[in-house]
Amino acid sequence: MFLEELFDRKFVDAVLNEWQKTMMDLPAGFRQAYEMGLISSAQMVKFLATNARPTTTRFISRALPDGISRAFIGRIKQEWDLALINVLTVTACNAIVVWSLAPSRSYGNTFKFDLQNTLQKLPNNVFEKSYPLREFDLQKRFHSFFYKAAELCMVGLSAGAVQGSLSNFLANKKEGR
Known part of the structure; x- marks a missing residue:
């Protein structure tokens, strides 16, 4: 109405x-x-x-953080699946970024290829402290920055491709009704 x-x-x-x-x-x-x-x-x-x-919309708006609840509020029920895809994509990307930048200790696995051995010797992030079995100099930190940038770009590209495909699929499915 x-x-x-x-x-x-x-x-x-x-x-x-x-x-x-x-x-x-x-x-x-x-x-x-x-x-x-x-x-x-x-x-x-x-x-x-x-x-x-009390409604479903109110429950969602109160239960979720502001940024996420705004994805739902003001949308009609037919769009909730698209908003849910957006929210899940953001959540997954956030989890992957936090996981990939979290400090971790590597104690020297040996790999078949030199590139794998080189990448394993890089710090997990630019600010990781050196420890007794690993010394991180400026050059390793510099390479780590670009390696992590490429890694996170691939995460964003992959997540965006999956999100776009799912959104297009759902939009086309709705048009076909």
């Missing part, structure tokens, strides 16, 4: 009365916008529907 955007104060007050709310029940910023006449009746309905009764 489409609600017309009416900025007339009596319509906004009627919405508040219908929800059995007063101006004092509104958060400070929203109340100030209401007093200035910047809130329409449709915006008030949307705000009250999200914040005045």
Whole structure:
């Protein structure tokens, strides 16, 4: 159902009365916008529907961190799968980045190829401290920076490709309905 955007104060007050709310029940910023006449009746309905009764949308908006909940709020249920893909991609990328930059100790495995042996001797990140079995000089730290940059670029490229493919698949599936 489409609600017309009416900025007339009596319509906004009627919405508040219908929800059995007063101006004092509104958060400070929203109340100030209401007093200035910047809130329409449709915006008030949307705000009250999200914040005045227990719904799935309200549960998600309260349970998740702000950045993640914003991916869901304001979207209709038909778009939640796309938002979920975005959130899962961000979560996976964050986990991979944290995991790949976490300090770790290597005690000298021997590999078949020289490149593998060289990469294993690099610090895990630029700021990793030297320890008795590994000395990290400026050159190794410099190479580590570019190796990690390439590694993280590949993570981003891979995650973006998977996310884009899934989003296109779901969008095409919805158009075919």
